[in-house]
Amino acid sequence: MSERIVVDPVTRIEGHLRIEAEVKDGKIVDAWSAGTMVRGLEIILRGRDPRDAWAFCERVCGVCTTVHALASVRSVEDALDIHVPANAELIRNIMFCTQYMHDHVVHFYHLHALDWVDVVSALKADPVATSALAQKLSKYPKSSPGYYSELQKRLTKFVESGQLGIFANGYWGHPAFKLPPEANLMAVGHYLEALEWQKEIVKIHTIFGGKNPHPNYLVGGVPCAINIDEANAINAERLAFVGQTLQRAKEFIEQVYIPDVLAVAPFYLDWAGIGGGLENYLVYGDLPTNGFADVKSFKFPRGAILGRNLNEVHPVDPKNDQDEIKEFIDHSWYEYSQQGGLHPWAGETNLKYSGPKPPYEHLDVDKKYSWLKTPRWKGHAMEVGPLSRMLVGYASGNDDIKGAVTDALGALKAPPSVLFSTLGRTAARAIESRLAGIWGLEFYNQLLANIKAGDTRTFTREKWEPSTWPKVAKGVGCTEAPRGALAHWIVIGDQKIANYQLVVPSTWNASPRDGKGQRSAYEASLIGTPVHDPHQPLEIIRTIHSFDPCLACAVHLYEDKKEIARHELLVK
Amino acid sequence: MDIESRTKSPKEETIYEHMLSRGVNRRDFLQFCAWMGACIGLEQTGVAQMTKALETKKRIPVVWLHFQECTCCSESFIRSSHPIVADILLDKVSLDYSETLMAASGHQAEKSLQDTIKNYKGEYLLCIEGSVPTAEDGVYCCIGGKTALQIAEEVAKDAKAVVAWGNCACSGCVQAAKPNPTSAKPIHKVIAGKPIVNVQGCPPIAEVMAGVLVHLLTFDRIPQLDNLGRPKAFYSRRVHDTCYRRPNYDAGLFVESFDDENARKGYCLYKVGCRGPSTYNACGTIRWNGGVSFPIQSGHPCIGCSEANFWDNGPFYQRTPAFPGFGIEQTADKLGIAALAASAGGAAVHAVMTNIRKRHEIGEHAGENAEQAEKDNPESKS
Numbered sequence: 001m002s003e004r005i006v007v008d009p010v011t012r013i014e015g016h017l018r019i020e021a022e023v024k025d026g027k028i029v030d031a032w033s034a035g036t037m038v039r040g041l042e043i044i045l046r047g048r049d050p051r052d053a054w055a056f057c058e059r060v061c062g063v064c065t066t067v068h069a070l071a072s073v074r075s076v077e078d079a080l081d082i083h084v085p086a087n088a089e090l091i092r093n094i095m096f097c098t099q100y101m102h103d104h105v106v107h108f109y110h111l112h113a114l115d116w117v118d119v120v121s122a123l124k125a126d127p128v129a130t131s132a133l134a135q136k137l138s139k140y141p142k143s144s145p146g147y148y149s150e151l152q153k154r155l156t157k158f159v160e161s162g163q164l165g166i167f168a169n170g171y172w173g174h175p176a177f178k179l180p181p182e183a184n185l186m187a188v189g190h191y192l193e194a195l196e197w198q199k200e201i202v203k204i205h206t207i208f209g210g211k212n213p214h215p216n217y218l219v220g221g222v223p224c225a226i227n228i229d230e231a232n233a234i235n236a237e238r239l240a241f242v243g244q245t246l247q248r249a250k251e252f253i254e255q256v257y258i259p260d261v262l263a264v265a266p267f268y269l270d271w272a273g274i275g276g277g278l279e280n281y282l283v284y285g286d287l288p289t290n291g292f293a294d295v296k297s298f299k300f301p302r303g304a305i306l307g308r309n310l311n312e313v314h315p316v317d318p319k320n321d322q323d324e325i326k327e328f329i330d331h332s333w334y335e336y337s338q339q340g341g342l343h344p345w346a347g348e349t350n351l352k353y354s355g356p357k358p359p360y361e362h363l364d365v366d367k368k369y370s371w372l373k374t375p376r377w378k379g380h381a382m383e384v385g386p387l388s389r390m391l392v393g394y395a396s397g398n399d400d401i402k403g404a405v406t407d408a409l410g411a412l413k414a415p416p417s418v419l420f421s422t423l424g425r426t427a428a429r430a431i432e433s434r435l436a437g438i439w440g441l442e443f444y445n446q447l448l449a450n451i452k453a454g455d456t457r458t459f460t461r462e463k464w465e466p467s468t469w470p471k472v473a474k475g476v477g478c479t480e481a482p483r484g485a486l487a488h489w490i491v492i493g494d495q496k497i498a499n500y501q502l503v504v505p506s507t508w509n510a511s512p513r514d515g516k517g518q519r520s521a522y523e524a525s526l527i528g529t530p531v532h533d534p535h536q537p538l539e540i541i542r543t544i545h546s547f548d549p550c551l552a553c554a555v556h557l558y559e560d561k562k563e564i565a566r567h568e569l570l571v572k
Numbered sequence: 573m574d575i576e577s578r579t580k581s582p583k584e585e586t587i588y589e590h591m592l593s594r595g596v597n598r599r600d601f602l603q604f605c606a607w608m609g610a611c612i613g614l615e616q617t618g619v620a621q622m623t624k625a626l627e628t629k630k631r632i633p634v635v636w637l638h639f640q641e642c643t644c645c646s647e648s649f650i651r652s653s654h655p656i657v658a659d660i661l662l663d664k665v666s667l668d669y670s671e672t673l674m675a676a677s678g679h680q681a682e683k684s685l686q687d688t689i690k691n692y693k694g695e696y697l698l699c700i701e702g703s704v705p706t707a708e709d710g711v712y713c714c715i716g717g718k719t720a721l722q723i724a725e726e727v728a729k730d731a732k733a734v735v736a737w738g739n740c741a742c743s744g745c746v747q748a749a750k751p752n753p754t755s756a757k758p759i760h761k762v763i764a765g766k767p768i769v770n771v772q773g774c775p776p777i778a779e780v781m782a783g784v785l786v787h788l789l790t791f792d793r794i795p796q797l798d799n800l801g802r803p804k805a806f807y808s809r810r811v812h813d814t815c816y817r818r819p820n821y822d823a824g825l826f827v828e829s830f831d832d833e834n835a836r837k838g839y840c841l842y843k844v845g846c847r848g849p850s851t852y853n854a855c856g857t858i859r860w861n862g863g864v865s866f867p868i869q870s871g872h873p874c875i876g877c878s879e880a881n882f883w884d885n886g887p888f889y890q891r892t893p894a895f896p897g898f899g900i901e902q903t904a905d906k907l908g909i910a911a912l913a914a915s916a917g918g919a920a921v922h923a924v925m926t927n928i929r930k931r932h933e934i935g936e937h938a939g940e941n942a943e944q945a946e947k948d949n950p951e952s953k954s
Contacts, residue, residue: 007678008716011671014643016715037713039640039705040753041746049887055875056883059746062644062775110650114675163631163666168684170675199651199778203864210867211860212651213644213775216875218830223872225835232817232838232869241864351753353711360717371712459831541677 002029004362007537008036010544012111014063015551017510019522019540020363023531028540031519031526033510034363034370035551038351045500049466050076050492053500054217057488060502061550062213063106066099066205067481068488068502069217074292075490076219079475083291085457088221090447091208093287094242095215096479097440098204101249103482104386104433105257107548109187109194112426115542116264117187118177119167123159125181127152133182134189137263140255142193151189171538178267187264190256201249207238221459226451234458239448246444250437261430262411268423272414275422275543277525280380281305281388282508284318284487286480287439299439300389300480301396304377308420310395316377318476318487321345325487327503328374331367331512341376344489344501345474349373374511374520375503383521384484384508385547386428387419400438404431422525425546429482466495481505483548506550522547631666632789633688633696635727638671639713639720640747640756641702645737646672648775652782653862665785668696671715682716689730697788698731700724703740703747704762707755721762728763733794735769735784736760742770742801743880750884760801767794770801772853774877779858780806800880802852811874812848814856817841830871841868845889847876 001024008018016037022030045056053076058069070092077084084092127148134143158164171177179187202212208224209215216223227233265272285295285302295302303313317324326341335350342348354368363369376382393401394416408431409416418424450456463469473492480486484505491499509521519527522544529539636646667673668688669681676684688696702720705712710719718726728734736759739745747756760768771784784803787795795803812818820826820840827835827844842849848856851874855866867874873889876882886892 009671009677009681011674011677011681014672016638016713018714036715037640038754039712039747039756043751043753044746044749044883049889052888055888056746056749059642059644059774062642062647065644065647110673119675161631163633163668165631165666165668166670166674168668168674168676168687169680171680195650199653199861202651203861206861206864206870208870210865210870210872211855213647214877216867216870216872218872221831223830224870225831225838227836230837233836233871351712353708355711357709358711358714358717358719359722360714456836457831461829461831464829535679537678 003534005534013549017549017551023534028526028529031523032365033522035372038371042500045497047496050497051219058214064481065213071477071479071486071488073217073219075475075477075488079473079490079492080463082220082463084221087458090443091222093443097436100436101433102201104429105194106198109191112545115545118172118184120172121181122185122188125185130182130185134186138255138259171536174538176538197252204242204245226456246440253433253437258430271423272418272421275525276420278381278383278521279308280382281391282377282382282384282485283388283392284478284485301393301398303392313395328514330515332370332373333368370512372507372511374514375508381518381520384505386432387425390428404435422543422546483550509547631664633668633692634665635696636670636699639702639704641740644775645701648778649781652778693730695732699735700741700759701737703744703756705754705756712754724762728766733767737771739774742772769794772802772878777858806854807852811851811853811856815848841873843891844873846873848874851876851879853878
């Protein structure tokens with residue numbers, strides 16, 4: 001006898017996600033993932049100035065802010081053959097690394113940790129033993145018995161106040177929580193420390209982009225000018241601020257985040273065998289070290305892995321509009337004028353809701369059930385995200401990535417196969433955060449060296465004026481958002497946006513199944529997951545959170561009476 | 573001990589007690605009150621009142637809903653720079669429902685919402701992030717099987733007041749830009765009969781969000797609002813009037829192109845599209861992320877993100893026509909958001925206001941040839 005359970009809203013994510021799952025004999029036998037919000041950004045972009053598109057796109061997501069702005073300026077630069085100055089690339093890379101560190105830490109502590117950490121159990125911890133545990137793991141200074149004793153008192157008073165706020169109705173005491181009270185108390189401390197820390201690291205975005213969330217970007221470079229002899233530009237003081245912030249961020253990653261992941265993981269090794277799901281991984285790559293046109297120079301290599309075969313990395317070409325990336329709508333609330341899947345440059349999207357009339361209990365999953373379209377690469381369902389990046393980097397023989405992955409597996413005394421799991425996804429995110437900390441400082445030092453050598457350019461005026469543009473131009477802007485491969489496809493005609501499409505990471509991962517019945521990553525990863533109590537879906541959100549869902553961006557199109565409207569669902 | 577027994581005899585403590593329990597001493601607490609008071613423009617007596625209020629009130633239950641949005645408002649909120657502010661707003665208000673931060677999902681999350689509506693009828697504060705799609709009976713945004721429209725009406729009914737976070741909730745933001753495919757509407761168009769505070773911006777500045785909550789918490793009434801429902805404390809001045817680059821504008825010293833010599837000297841960004849002259853926000857005073865910078869300081873023109881319809885006010889990098897009624901005494905009530913559209917013959921107005929004397933001073937100071945600058949900016953002469 002099976003039971004259908006619904007988790008809606010899935011909380012501690014960005015956006016609106018609904019999971020329905022069929023549970024039989026304590027295990028999930030089938031699952032459906034639905035994005036339940038759309039905004040229609042791509043139609044809104046039509047007819048606008050391509051140089052403005054980054055600002056519209058950045059509002060796709062405020063959690064992984066910056067990534068859509070970056071993909072957008074790159075798409076325009078690709079279409080118009082603009083090559084940004086070296087300093088602009090370095091500043092973008094520094095902002096990228098900043099975003100990774102920020103986003104991954106916030107995800108681990110504020111969005112994911114409460115799946116593994118029992119806050120109520122922390123009340124029973126011995127503060128002295130907690131301190132000993134913390135000091136054994138790391139040299140992070142806030143680890144004294146007094147620190148944990150005060151923390152525990154505060155927590156106790158909080159619970160006794162009766163107003164439990166964000167902790168109300170949590171799954172406390174659930175048997176799937178395995179950490180000893182001391183580890184729980186330590187994690188609660190780091191939850192609060194990370195909350196304090198995260199507002200500091202974003203100041204790098206504020207210096208270069210004026211604000212965070214949603215710092216400013218610019219087609220052709222970056223908006224901030226460098227002038228070491230002027231107060232109103234990037235000067236020694238601003239650079240020192242960036243350098244110190246990067247250094248402190250790296251320390252937090254190394255002294256708190258990584259040790260916590262390594263400390264928690266051994267208690268949850270069963271989750272190294274749960275939640276693996278798909279066996280295919282896709283990465284566009286990012287962090288150029290020799291201009292974005294030189295894909296081989298990327299710190300995160302581009303490529304695809306099929307069937308978990310780490311001996312072969314397949315080339316990926318987002319511009320191949322014949323037989324690589326295509327989007328399908330068999331289970332999505334859209335209409336196509338033709339059969340089959342479409343490359344984003346040739347796509348079309350017409351919103352066509354055919355689900356139940358709200359309020360509803362269940363979606364009709366045999367038909368259409370999501371605002372997300374279903375992207376496929378050469379017909380394969382692909383997982384994108386930190387795990388994919390670490391696997392493609394590892395399999396490509398990238399020294400930095402291989403070293404970081406090997407270190408982590410060594411610390412856990414585990415084989416690479418543990419990576420294909422819920423736990424592996426969470427570990428991969430920590431591993432690449434460590435790399436972002438190292439690389440961020442590397443780019444920073446290169447920026448200093450450039451300025452020292454007299455190069456202060458941050459913007460190229462070439463092709464800024466629309467009068468210099470060709471009548472029609474097409475481009476693709478790729479990036480690796482914290483949650484995975486992200487690309488924007490643009491068509492410029494008569495100096496305006498003729499077409500604009502986004503396929504975002506959560507479109508790959510959270511999409512409904514395709515016409516052949518192949519599940520996408522979320523759905524596939526839930527099959528076989530144990531569910532102790534169907535009324536407390538802790539295990540489901542654990543695996544779903546391991547992908548770091550970001551649904552805000554469910555977008556899409558809208559029937560244009562004269563032309564075929566074509567834009568994609570972007571769910572990131 | 574399980575959570576049930578822990579909460580059997582709930583003792584609702586005051587903000588001050590709670591802060592003490594979090595290791596904050598009285599001196600820090602008073603400092604926080606003074607700082608927050610300064611932020612929201614209080615006289616000394618007001619600070620004393622606020623201090624008293626925080627010492628004696630229990631935590632206000634807050635329900636924070638998300639509709640059509642990108643969560644940048646929540647993200648901004650957690651950036652609140654003063655450490656005690658983060659504590660107070662995450663712990664001192666009781667954040668009973670927040671899809672971004674709450675531990676529970678699905679039915680348990682829904683239960684938290686219903687518990688608050690039932691147990692704190694008429695007392696809870698409703699914060700909304702995002703616009704509400706109204707086309708096709710609202711199917712473009714559903715949560716727990718209900719439409720955003722249904723949820724907004726249901727939860728607002730017994731709320732004490734509503735805070736509309738950010739441009740989405742205040743005026744629809746990007747999804748309401750033309751042609752507004754989902755008929756996205758701001759909160760004040762879908763909820764009636766409740767006081768609504770519009771906290772504008774994409775996102776609003778963290779300390780402004782914190783300041784608005786503290787105001788509501790302390791004085792138990794909504795702050796003074798302008799005719800667009802924005803708190804006057806934060807939205808009564810144009811970015812242009814509080815911009816540290818303003819003297820360059822008055823002197824006719826402009827950036828002509830990004831990364832040109834003038835950009836490297838930090839001149840005015842008006843000619844590359846700055847919306848500071850038609851945007852009411854606190855970016856020039858409070859600045860961003862703990863006062864580190866703001867868009868203009870970092871070289872990009874203001875895009876006007878705290879104004880309604882800013883997405884449709886022309887390409888961002890195109891200079892806007894100037895606008896009538898210069899002078900820092902202007903408020904949004906007097907000038908209105910129609911300034912951009914209504915203005916004509918901007919160059920002439922601009923010229924009248926140009927202060928040649930200042931320009932010479934600044935030009936000389938910056939090693940600039942003022943006469944040459946005049947030739948570069950001919951309209952400032954007319």
